[in-house]
Amino acid sequence: MTSRIVYRSRQFFSALWSPKVPVADDLLCKYLTSAQINLFHRMQPSEQHHAFRVMQRLEERGQQHPDLLVAALLHDVGKVLHPLSPLERVLIVLGKKFFPRLASRWGQGTPSGLRRPFVVSAHHAAWGAELAEKAGASARTCDLIRRHQDLTVKDDPLLHALQKADDEN
Numbered sequence: 760m761t762s763r764i765v766y767r768s769r770q771f772f773s774a775l776w777s778p779k780v781p782v783a784d785d786l787l788c789k790y791l792t793s794a795q796i797n798l799f800h801r802m803q804p805s806e807q808h809h810a811f812r813v814m815q816r817l818e819e820r821g822q823q824h825p826d827l828l829v830a831a832l833l834h835d836v837g838k839v840l841h842p843l844s845p846l847e848r849v850l851i852v853l854g855k856k857f858f859p860r861l862a863s864r865w866g867q868g869t870p871s872g873l874r875r876p877f878v879v880s881a882h883h884a885a886w887g888a889e890l891a892e893k894a895g896a897s898a899r900t901c902d903l904i905r906r907h908q909d910l911t912v913k914d915d916p917l918l919h920a921l922q923k924a925d926d927e928n
Contacts (some may be wrong), residue, residue, distance in 0.1 A: 792895055795832075795895065798890055834904050835887065836890050837879075840869045
């Protein structure tokens with residue numbers, strides 16, 4: 760869990776210092792359709808830059824599977840339904856660290872009040888898969904997005920590659 764706190768701390772400061780401009784379309788059109796680019800641009804700029812870094816990390820490792828690279832760019836797109844502030848992201852990390860059972864329970868229900876960040880954390884992958892499907896993503900891409908936080912899956916090399924790149928960025 761300590762590595763998750765370090766990861767989230769890096770992600771927090773990266774979000775604070777990341778460029779406030781969206782990722783340019785010309786960097787995305789190699790991977791995404793115009794509908795998917797529009798969906799991608801609904802994410803906060805810090806989330807766009809995170810997703811783009813995840814995709815770049817996969818490419819650096821020789822990954823070329825188009826479904827994987829699209830999933831990398833859209834894996835957090837479900838958060839557009841309920842954008843999170845940096846403070847809410849901190850609450851999620853601390854809640855999961857110090858109150859894991861409560862945090863899991865808080866992740867159920869509707870995203871309102873103090874439960875909101877936990878519900879978004881728990882459900883953004885499923886929401887993102889649905890949004891990606893509506894934007895024309897393949898079934899495999901949607902499956903990768905849906906399961907990108909499921910650490911119980913051991914027999915899917917594409918999912919494992921996405922999770923590893925996500926954890927490093």
